[in-house]
Amino acid sequence: MTLVLEEGKPVKLNHNGTYAIVAITKHGVELARHLQANFHQTDLFYMSKFEKGDESDRNISLFEGNVRMLLPSLFQSYKGIIMIISLGAVVRMIAPLLKDKKSDPAVVVIDDKGKHVISVLSGHLGGANELTREVAELLQATPVITTASDVQKTIPVDLFGSRFGWVWESADKLTPVSASVVNEEHVAIIQESGEKEWWTYDKPLPETLKIYPTIKNAIEAKPKAALVVTHRNLTEDEQVILQNGVLYRPKVIVLGIGCNRGTSKEEIEQVILDTLQELQFSIKSVKAICSIDLKKDEEGIIEVAQKYQWEFMCYTAEELNTVQLELPSETVYKFTGAYGVSEPAARLYSGTHSLSLTKKKSGNVTISVGIISY
Incomplete structure (x- = not known):
């Protein structure tokens, strides 16, 4: 089936996978076909002029028209989108579709020769950073990730404990607390419950991240920010720690x-x-x-x-x-x-x-x- 992309008309997708791969050049199509064959849970979309005859058997969708008109449907349907298109073009095309980091899908860009895989959008919450690493490993390419906490190998505040199912009480302080972490300011960590194996890097915890046995001890130390992990509601006195702090709820x-x-x-x-x-x-x-x-x-x-x-x-x-x-x-x-x-x-x-x-x-x-x- 060939999708005809027209301005203002919604696109009905043959949606099966979790991730979409999109290509618009000859070399990009070859790379995309290789990636789809080796990366499970992916649907592939490329221009009909590169049709090879096996698209139906391989669940590949062809399209005619400007790829920009395909993106709104992809944004609604997939957890992540892998685009073998120039970074500048991708940025211009996705800009009108962006809402917020809690709902935007992961967007990853690959150059036409498959040498670099770039995390573009929703690096943490959307999983683009992890997707970038997986795709780069499969293609033997160089992953490009610019998120400060990843580069510095420190705690990603918005994902702290997420692999264990921890959730925030509120997202209000995620940005300023993240800034304190990556700027190497004094950040207090207080954990009353939940899994302990949250530090996964092959180096010691940075000296600026200090673990305190109680919230009272942390307040007395006057940190710039705090990460608090507990299943209980804080008392009125303890809530001072959340003036620049994030409260995490472990599943316990x-x-x-x-x-x-x-x-x-x-x-x-x-x-x-x-x-x-x-x-x-x-x-x-x-x-x-x-x-x-x-x-x-x-x-x-x-x-x-x-x-x-x-x-x-x-x-x-x-x-x-x-x-x-x-x-x-x-x-x-x-x-x-x-x-x-x-x-x-x-x-x-x-x-x-x-x-x-x-x-x-x-x-x-x-x-x-x-x-x-x-």
Whole structure:
């Protein structure tokens, strides 16, 4: 199928992959075909005048007209776009399409001879830097990445902990805190929970990045900026650290849930929200809901887990009974075969003996809360 590109007319794509490759020259097409054959999850687009006859078999789309008119559809459909077109032309073409770094796709440019692979847009959040490295390795080309934190091999503030699933509480201070990091100012790091293996470079942590055991210690040190990793809500006094700081939420909270059959999503959700508020824990740090396998089809729990994109883990009664409980329940055992549900489920998943909340009964719901320790 050949796409006819006309001004003002939307383009219907044969969209299968995660990344789009675009070429408009003879040499670029040869390079693009090689890249598509060796890089999975890619769709290839090039001008129909370079047709070779095997495009249908290889899921390659041909087009006629100005490639500029293809880009709006590519921006909406793909996580990343690899363009074998001159850098200047690409910059001019994508400029009207840019929105913000949280939604723009990764854009990578390759020169016509395949000697350089350049990260152009959405280097961190969009993954262009990583895509650049992967494509350059495949082509045996030189990756060109200009993001300061990558060049200096320091912490990329907007991606700190992202490979573990950490999320920011707010993006308001990402830019000034990033500036403090790359300008080698005194930056405090306080980590109360979450994975510890976040420093991946083959060199020591820079002296300007200092780790403090508590937020109080960090405030007393008067840093220029701060990175705070915790599942709990900060007290009013502690929030001073966020005047030029970013708060990260690691996925460490485990919710053990037991409930009567047919308990509504609304009731289960409200118990969870109330409990987290009582504990002063952030809902953004919840990783999973756990229960007994008798509840694997419990619609209320399933709907809550789906709403917040939490894992829903179920254990057999035999697995739950491997956990020694201080107050085993004969009543629960009579109905489920387990001496407890929410407490042992939370302990099994979190791997901790000491829960933040051992067990609370509220209406039709019983809840326990554990924190994964790394």
